[in-house]
Amino acid sequence: MTLTEIIGDLLVLAGALAFLVGAIGLLRLPDLYSRLNGVTISGAFGPALILIGLLLQQPSLGNALKVGLALVIQLATSAVGGSAMARAGYLTGAPQAEETRFDDLVVELDEQAGQEHPGYSRPDGDL
Amino acid sequence: MTVKSVLNWILGILWIPVYLAYDLLTGSLRVGWEILTPGSRISAAFVEVPLRCRTDFEVSTLANLVSLTPGSLTVAARQDPATVWVYSMYTHSHGSTVRYVHAMEDRLLRATRPAGKPPRAEDLERDEGGQRL
């Protein structure tokens, strides 16, 4: 094995482990929105490492173009998918964890609906 | 448009992937550490951030960049006036999250405006706690 192949192997392993970390986050994090941040690790960071590792394993011009294209598409679409899912969850009232300190969006949505909103929904104290 | 501003513009475009890789790495390490160690250090918030972006492309690219960084997520966006609502996992204060998104916006506008970026709005009509003034 050459040096680039070894580095490629290690990058693939690191990407797979990052994917595993994101999956554990899907179990462990408290609410939908923080879980989506865990999925960002799996959907953007893990694939980026694995695709670069793939390129180092089989270096050629055609592969570089295809891997670059896959990387750009994956980064762009995983972010859009995450945002769409967060929005859908918010609109259907997905519960928020206790750690959530304040929420500007509920104020905005209330004002759009023509309702008065009594200040921000945040715990009193140390902000 | 001078030669200097065009050079600055090209440099801005070239810097975007570098900053993106850096943000992706540090954010992943931070959220990964949060996941793998016991206990919870999350102090989350939904923060409204007014923007200087004007076109659809700028607003959607900024929303994408924010979503791509683990630890922050765009929940909603509005075109006129340009605003994004950002879910941030680690919120020290309202102002710190706004400054974080604005730093990202600075780097984006450097790449999308050949004529140079407009000045940042100083008056965000919020105090540090996020209360509307």
Next chain:
Amino acid sequence: MSIIDIALAAVVVSMIIATFRVLRGPTGADRGTGSDMVFYGFVLLVAILGIRLETVLLVDIVVVCTLVGFLAAISLARLTAGGKR
């Protein structure tokens, strides 16, 4: 048992965990998130299998998969949100 095999195993375990989230819920958006994750795992399995089998053809499939997964995520989100926009 090489490094690549360990990577394959890690991705498969992740997909099983994500399936658990799909079954468990509790909201529709959580299920959508889980199925999104299962799809990313599938794309990565194809990419790693390309290294394992030492063929370049599977990279094309990865490119197509990333495009299709986007449509799946968006339509799941629309489905979850119901009529609301």
